[in-house]
Structure formats: C-alpha cells, structure tokens
Amino acid sequence: MNIYWDSFKTFFHIGIFTLGGGYAMIPLIEEEVVNKKQWVSHEEFLDLIAIAQSCPGVFAINISIFIGYKLRKIRGAIATALGTALPSFLIILMIAMFFHRFEDNPVVAAIFRGIRPAVVALIAVPTFNLAKSAKISWVNCWIPVAGALLIWLLGVSPIYIILAAGIGGYVYSKYIKPTE
Structure with a gap:
C-alpha cells in the first residue's frame, strides 16, 4: 500500500475518533x-513526544509531522499533518454550521x-506512561511536581520551566551522569 495514503489514513482515523486534543491522542x-x-x-516515540511538546503549535500536528518526516521526509510530513488536521477542521466546520440550533x-x-x-x-494515562518510561522515581x-507548582501557584511561565529543564538535563548528562 502507498505509504503516503497509509500514513494519511492512519492519522485521519486517529484524528476523527479522538476527543480531547493532542494529549488524548x-x-x-x-x-x-x-x-x-x-x-x-x-x-x-518518547523523544518525539518531548520534541513535539517543546515546539510551538498544536501538539498533535507536531508529532504527526515528525513521524511523517521520519517516514518519507517532506511529503510524509504533509500527509500525516493533513491526516491529523482534516478531521478536526471538518468537525469544527460542521459544528459551526449547525451549532446555533443546538446550543x-x-x-x-x-x-x-x-x-x-x-x-x-x-490525558492522564499517557502522562503516567511517560513518567514510567522516563524512569521517574521517588528520587x-x-x-515535574516543582514545575507544575511553579506554574500553578507562582504563575511562572512554562517557557522558563522548559528552558530550566533543558539546561538541567544538559548539565546532568554532560557533567553529573558520566561520574555516576
């Protein structure tokens, strides 16, 4: 089967049957x-999720583009992005046309x-699965708890949390982990 059609169809199917946005996907x-x-x-996949989360834009589109690009470069990215975006676009279009009757x-x-x-x-299930895969332990x-609290209680911008986590991860992998 044509990989472009298969990837489009796969992401279209995911997009049309998922409620709750990118994280629910x-x-x-x-x-x-x-x-x-x-x-x-x-x-x-875990790496792609991390990259898609840190890029601006819609998470589901970002991850579909990365997967499509890995499969077949630019054309694959276009096929998967269209497959992801088209169901939402069509559903929102239909809702906009008929919502006034049902609001x-x-x-x-x-x-x-x-x-x-x-x-x-x-949304919760993949969060816990990512935590297990990322080997988050009691140590x-x-x-993530501190990051969530800083955002929620103190109003710290998530951008600063992402930057601090990136710098911390780099320092840890470059200077601390090799000595463990």
Missing part, C-alpha cells in the same frame, strides 16, 4: 505507529459534561 498514536505499524520505536439543548450540554472525565483520563519525582 498519545495512546492512540503510540498504539498505531509504535505497536501496530512499527514506524518508530518506543524510545523514538441551548440540555441533552447536548449533558453529553459535553459526560465527555470531560473521559478526556481527563485520556527525581520532585522535578
């Missing part, structure tokens, strides 16, 4: 591209209230 993307199709290894409907409001806990779970679990 992580388990589906991992299942498809790592486990089923084996386009990237688990370690590469005050209590059934629609109840459906959206019911979806929220599922979205939280879809270093303070790092």
Whole structure:
C-alpha cells in the first residue's frame, strides 16, 4: 500500500475518533505507529513526544509531522499533518454550521459534561506512561511536581520551566551522569 495514503489514513482515523486534543491522542498514536505499524520505536516515540511538546503549535500536528518526516521526509510530513488536521477542521466546520440550533439543548450540554472525565483520563494515562518510561522515581519525582507548582501557584511561565529543564538535563548528562 502507498505509504503516503497509509500514513494519511492512519492519522485521519486517529484524528476523527479522538476527543480531547493532542494529549488524548498519545495512546492512540503510540498504539498505531509504535505497536501496530512499527514506524518508530518506543524510545523514538518518547523523544518525539518531548520534541513535539517543546515546539510551538498544536501538539498533535507536531508529532504527526515528525513521524511523517521520519517516514518519507517532506511529503510524509504533509500527509500525516493533513491526516491529523482534516478531521478536526471538518468537525469544527460542521459544528459551526449547525451549532446555533443546538446550543441551548440540555441533552447536548449533558453529553459535553459526560465527555470531560473521559478526556481527563485520556490525558492522564499517557502522562503516567511517560513518567514510567522516563524512569521517574521517588528520587527525581520532585522535578515535574516543582514545575507544575511553579506554574500553578507562582504563575511562572512554562517557557522558563522548559528552558530550566533543558539546561538541567544538559548539565546532568554532560557533567553529573558520566561520574555516576
């Protein structure tokens, strides 16, 4: 099968059946591209997630572009990006066309209230899986907790947290880890 069509179709399928945005897509993307199709290894996937999170733009698009580029360079990146973005675009277009008819409907409001806990779970599961894969233990679990608290309680910009984590990771791998 044509790799461009296969990658487009894969990411279109993920995009159309995922509620909650890019982070909720992580388990589906991992299942498809790592486990089923084996386009990237688990370690590469974790690296791609880290890079996609630190790049500006929509997370799901970023990760799809990186995977598509790995598969077939620019054309692969275009195919996967279109596959990821097109379902959301079409759904939002349809909602915009018909939402005024349903905006005050209590059934629609109840459906959206019911979806929220599922979205939280879809985001929480990959977060814990990433923590396990990143070998976060009791010794270093303070790092993400401290970052979250700095953002939440003190209003520190996430950009500063990302920069500090990057510098800390570089210093650790360059100067501390070789001596362990």
